[in-house]
Every structure is written in structure tokens, then in C-alpha cells.
Amino acid sequence: MKRVVITGQGTINALGHSVPETLAAFREGRCGIGEIDIQDLDRLSIRIGGQVRGYDPEAHFNRQQIALYDRFTQFTLLAARQAVGQAGLTFSDELSEEAGVVLGTSGGGMNTLDENYRSVYEEGKNRVHPFVVPKLMNNAAASHVSMAYNLKGPSFTVATACASSNHAMGQAFQMIRSGMTRVMVTGGSESMLCFGGIKAWEGLRVMSKDACRPFSANRNGMVQGEGAAVFVFEEYDHARARGAEILAEVIGFAMTSDASDIVMPSRQGAARAISGALRDARLAPGDVGYINAHGTGTAANDKTECAAVADVFGADADRLMMSSTKSMHGHLIGGTGAVELLACIMALREGIIPPTVGYEEPDPECALDVVPNEAREAEVDVVLSNAFAFGGLNAVLALRKV
Amino acid sequence: MSENVKDKVIEIIAEQAVLEPSDVKMESTLEDLGIDSLGLVESIFAIEEAFDIQVPFNANEPTESEFDISSVAAIVTAVESLVAEKHA
Incomplete structure (x- = not known):
């Protein structure tokens, strides 16, 4: 069995738009949860979340890309850019043929669904943008990462609700450990902080209106967040041979x-x-x-x-x-x-x-x-x-x- | 009016419990009737829809919510007061 190590990581979430900002928040115990800013907030009883703040899609993507990338795909691509950049890998020839991307998401393009349901049901429009389907599909993020980095090996999306990312990273780990591929891009993304996404969770009556207090006797429910984290998983000898910085080893x-x-x-x-x-x-x-x-x-x-x-x-x-x-x-x-x-x-x-x-x-x-x-x-x-x-x-x- | 609330609440609970309304006693607890946490959340949803009210209920602390669910009678009383508040 091959050893599997992590040689790149990237993220955007409520704590920051990069790994250093996120880790600084972890060290400081800083909470990124607060009142959210979305359309029709006044019709929600749950109004807090770990929302990505200060985010401007146009600072990262052009107009054509924004027309194709749901928010969960945008987050994924930004995190992947950091991770692949840190790993210092370029994918060509044999490596490109075997390297793939397995990502977790539960809802996929929820913002796209929400916006377009609003448009046809509430506003009564009878025509939607031609890219609604490729934008909302759960595998859109994985596919765009494959295109961005020329990843032609095993690529798919795992949807197992709150375990999606762990299942995805477990798949990537097992593929490298078994010798199927030397490099996998993996992780996960979610962007469910839209009216429909929160309304659905409200219905289940498990959401907190004030804070997420795990293990505390006075805890009163969960709080949704959004964002992505992406990693480069790599076969140990391959990483060593090219002198890559190894962040940690995945062992089980x-x-x-x-x-x-x-x-x-x-x-x-x-x-x-x-x-x-x-x-x-x-x-x-x-x-x-x-x-x-x-x-x-x-x-x-x-x-x-x-x-x-x-x-x-x-x-x-x-x-x-x-x-x-x-x-x-x-x-x-x-x-x-x-x-x-x-x-x-x-x-x-x-x-x-x-x-x-x-x-x-x-x-x-x-x-x-x-x-x-x-x-x-x-x-x-x-x-x-x-x-x-x-x-x-x-x-x-x-x-x-x- | 009050009888209507009681009958409607019992009808909702009976439907969740897959029982005849006549088998739902005022002193019954939801547990007695075999209603689990999902059934409870569904019942509350049905009550909100039937009476057009907001029931203050958090599934994380069902026994500590302002809304008393300790028995069918308690639920009926709580719904009656919410309906009365709405008309006040």
C-alpha cells in the first residue's frame, strides 16, 4: 500500500478567504457567525450563519465565468487555486491522465435553484438563463476544477449530507493508497445560505437563533455556514521526489x-x-x-x-x-x-x-x-x-x- | 371555538400516531401514542398550518420550550392560548 500525504490546502469560509486567515481565527478562537445578509431575510426566523463576508465574485472571475459558476463552484475554485498553488504541481502527460478530483457537496448549486425558482414562481417569468442546469448540478464544482487543472483521472462528486467531504477525501485517500493514481484534488464546498436553503432547515426545528455552542449544556441547535476547503493529496514518494512540503499524512x-x-x-x-x-x-x-x-x-x-x-x-x-x-x-x-x-x-x-x-x-x-x-x-x-x-x-x- | 381547537389538535395527533381520534386521550403523552421526534416536528408543523400560528418549539430542547408538550391536554391548552393571542 502506498503512503498518502497532503501537499496543498486552500479555503474560503466565514473565518477568512485563505488558510492563514482561517488558522489565525482558530488560534484566536474568533467566531465568524453573525447576522446574515441575504434576500428576504425578514421572512426567516433563523437569521444567523457563518456567511462568507467581503466577497466580490468579480474580483476573481469574469462575466462569462460568473454566468456558469454557482457560488459553491466559485468557492471551490478559489480554494483549489490556493491548494494547487501551494502544492506547486502542474498536471501534464501521465500525471494529468491519472490525477482526478473528488469533492463533497450536499446541495450543489442551491443559490442557482433559489434564484431561478424565484424567477419562475414568484416573478412569473417563463424563461430562465440557458446555463441553469450546468450551474446547479452537484458535480459542477468538480468538473470546473478538472478543467482548470487538466485533471483527467477519476473525478466525481460525493453527496452524503454532512459527511460528504469526509467521504470524498476518504475516496481520494483510498485511490492513492491503492496505487490507482499519484495525485488527487479533494475536499468539499457548500453554499446553502440562501432563502430556500435556510427555510428548509428552519422547518426541521434544529437551528439555533443565537449561537452554535457545541457540548455546552445550554446549546440550542446548529448554525449553518458556507464556503469550501480543497486539498492536494499525493503519494508520499512522489511528493518526496519533487521536494514538496508535506503538511500531514493521511493514515486511515x-x-x-x-x-x-x-x-x-x-x-x-x-x-x-x-x-x-x-x-x-x-x-x-x-x-x-x-x-x-x-x-x-x-x-x-x-x-x-x-x-x-x-x-x-x-x-x-x-x-x-x-x-x-x-x-x-x-x-x-x-x-x-x-x-x-x-x-x-x-x-x-x-x-x-x-x-x-x-x-x-x-x-x-x-x-x-x-x-x-x-x-x-x-x-x-x-x-x-x-x-x-x-x-x-x-x-x-x-x-x-x- | 375551544372545542374546535381541541378536536383539531386531536385529529392532527391521531393522524401522526395512525390512530382513531377517539383513541387519543387528553392525558396521553406523545410517547404513549408512539410519536417520535420526527412525528412531533410534523405535528407542530400541521398545528401551525391549521391555526395559522407560530409555535415556539426547538427540537433540541423539546421539554424546555415555552410550548408544553407533556401531554395532549397540555398541547391543546398551549395551542388555545396561541390562538387567543393571535385574535387578541
Whole structure:
């Protein structure tokens, strides 16, 4: 089996338009959640989110591109540009033939759907822009990345709700590990902060009106975010041979299905995914120093996740740190695992554990070290990233310091 | 008016529970009737639609919401007061 390393990363999210800005926010425990600015906000009861601010599409894309790129595609392309730039790769000849792009998204072009439904249903128009379909399709972002970088190998989009990015990155990892390809561009993106996107979540009654407070006894729900994170996964020897800077090694991945309920999480399903990732990476529970939690801030997720971690780690759970950075960037739904991987890589490279901000009251059902409110200096060698989706689909990644 | 609210709420709950309205007792809890968290959210949606009201309910803390869901009687009382507020 081949070793798999990360040689590039890029992002745009509520905490910043780049990796350095995002990591600075993680170090400072800065929250990017606030009142959102979208059309028809007055008809929503949920009015907060982790919205990307100060973003001007025309600063990055020309008019023809904007006509084709939904907001989730724009975010993906900006993150991919940073990641591929950092990796310093150009894709030609054999490498171009084998390298591909696998990305996660849940909703795809939600803003495009919203704008065009508004146009035909509310405004009564009978004609829509010719590019509505290629703009809204879930694979649009992956396809545009493939075109931008000449990636002609395995490329597709994974949609497993809140686990989409982790499933996507797990696929990229397995493809390189098996020798199928030497380089994959992977990660995920979401842009669901539009009237219809928020209205749909409102209906489920799990959204907070004030803040995302994972693991805190007074938590009252999740807060949506938006943005993207993209990585370059590369076969270790290939990266070494060209002298690339290695950010971290991906050492394990596991996915499970609860096969039980469409929205309620399962302790057993989550625990099987976590222990599966440890087994895949040949780790003992005591090797893990930090977990980036799924930590949505809902009553159901947080206590189930803590119970699953306690089941897998036993006495080692007491030495473990587990934080939810969703408290800062919000829940990016299909893109969330990708942005959270940035926090995992920071923990490994810089020895700084990002905090769970907004934490106010201990909850006996979440009795782990959740790194409340302030980042902490701690050397960790191995980290996990959890994602547990609606539909009972779980995906956990394991990373090691290089 | 009050009887109408009660009958309509019971009809909504009965539909969720897949029971006859006559089998839904005022002292029943939603758990007694086999209504789970999704069924509860659907019932509240149906109540809001039927009476054109906003029910203050957060699925994260169903027992701590201002809206009392501890029994069918409690739900009927809560809906009656929301309907009264709307007409006030």
C-alpha cells in the first residue's frame, strides 16, 4: 500500500478567504457567525450563519465565468487555486491522465435553484438563463476544477449530507493508497445560505437563533455556514521526489451506515466508524491526541458523539482533546469536513488545538475535554476528524504528523 | 371555538400516531401514542398550518420550550392560548 500525504490546502469560509486567515481565527478562537445578509431575510426566523463576508465574485472571475459558476463552484475554485498553488504541481502527460478530483457537496448549486425558482414562481417569468442546469448540478464544482487543472483521472462528486467531504477525501485517500493514481484534488464546498436553503432547515426545528455552542449544556441547535476547503493529496514518494512540503499524512479512513433512522444519530454507528478508522490506520486509542468533532451543537449529535468516543476510547478518553470548530465557522453541511481538516492539520503542524467557542456550561453527557473557548498548545501526533450525516452515514479520517 | 381547537389538535395527533381520534386521550403523552421526534416536528408543523400560528418549539430542547408538550391536554391548552393571542 502506498503512503498518502497532503501537499496543498486552500479555503474560503466565514473565518477568512485563505488558510492563514482561517488558522489565525482558530488560534484566536474568533467566531465568524453573525447576522446574515441575504434576500428576504425578514421572512426567516433563523437569521444567523457563518456567511462568507467581503466577497466580490468579480474580483476573481469574469462575466462569462460568473454566468456558469454557482457560488459553491466559485468557492471551490478559489480554494483549489490556493491548494494547487501551494502544492506547486502542474498536471501534464501521465500525471494529468491519472490525477482526478473528488469533492463533497450536499446541495450543489442551491443559490442557482433559489434564484431561478424565484424567477419562475414568484416573478412569473417563463424563461430562465440557458446555463441553469450546468450551474446547479452537484458535480459542477468538480468538473470546473478538472478543467482548470487538466485533471483527467477519476473525478466525481460525493453527496452524503454532512459527511460528504469526509467521504470524498476518504475516496481520494483510498485511490492513492491503492496505487490507482499519484495525485488527487479533494475536499468539499457548500453554499446553502440562501432563502430556500435556510427555510428548509428552519422547518426541521434544529437551528439555533443565537449561537452554535457545541457540548455546552445550554446549546440550542446548529448554525449553518458556507464556503469550501480543497486539498492536494499525493503519494508520499512522489511528493518526496519533487521536494514538496508535506503538511500531514493521511493514515486511515472508515465509513459506516447506521441503517436505523433518517435523522437521529446512532452511538453504535459512530463508534464503529471511529474504531474502524483506528483499525485502518493501525492505531491504538491511546495514540490519538485530538479529535475534530462533528459537534453540531444539537442535543442529539453532541451527546451521541461523546458517548461513541467514550465507548471507543475507554480510559484513554480522559487524555483526549475534542473540539468543534463549527462553533466558529458554522456547519458547512457537505463542505464541513474539508474546512475541519484544516483545523486537524493545524493541530499536527503547529501544536495548537483549536477551541470550541461559545462554551458556557458543562454538560455531564458531554464530559470530555472539549477545549473550551481558548486554543491550547499541545503536541499531538495523531488526530481524527469525525463526520456523522443525516441518513446515518458516518465517515472518519485519521491523520498523522510528518 | 375551544372545542374546535381541541378536536383539531386531536385529529392532527391521531393522524401522526395512525390512530382513531377517539383513541387519543387528553392525558396521553406523545410517547404513549408512539410519536417520535420526527412525528412531533410534523405535528407542530400541521398545528401551525391549521391555526395559522407560530409555535415556539426547538427540537433540541423539546421539554424546555415555552410550548408544553407533556401531554395532549397540555398541547391543546398551549395551542388555545396561541390562538387567543393571535385574535387578541
